[in-house]
Amino acid sequence: MNQILIWEPRWSTRDVLIAEHKLLTHNEVIIEHQDFPAPLYLTGKRAREFPLEQMTTKTGGTIAVRAVPISELEKEVIDE
DSSP states (O other), rough: OOOESOOOOBTTEEEEEEGGGOSSSSEEEESSSTTTOOOOEEHHHHTSOOOEEEEEEESEEEEEEEEEEHHHHSSSBBOO
16 A cells, blocks of 8 residues: 655645645555544545646746645544
8 A cells, every 4th residue: 555644734725735746546645643643544536536736846847736635634544
């Protein structure tokens, strides 16, 4: 399973930004925050249903990301 690490959600809209190129068929989303102790699961097909945004990078370029609502991620928690 593909692991995607999220350092911080976008709290203003309660979503996470996931780079389009990192999405595979099965994705384990790990949010580095105390409110999310367990990894979350998201299929690539479901992720691609959410809006595609262009995010500015530190170097001044842009990268395509999907804005996935946290509420959607919380529907599938991976028990360890």
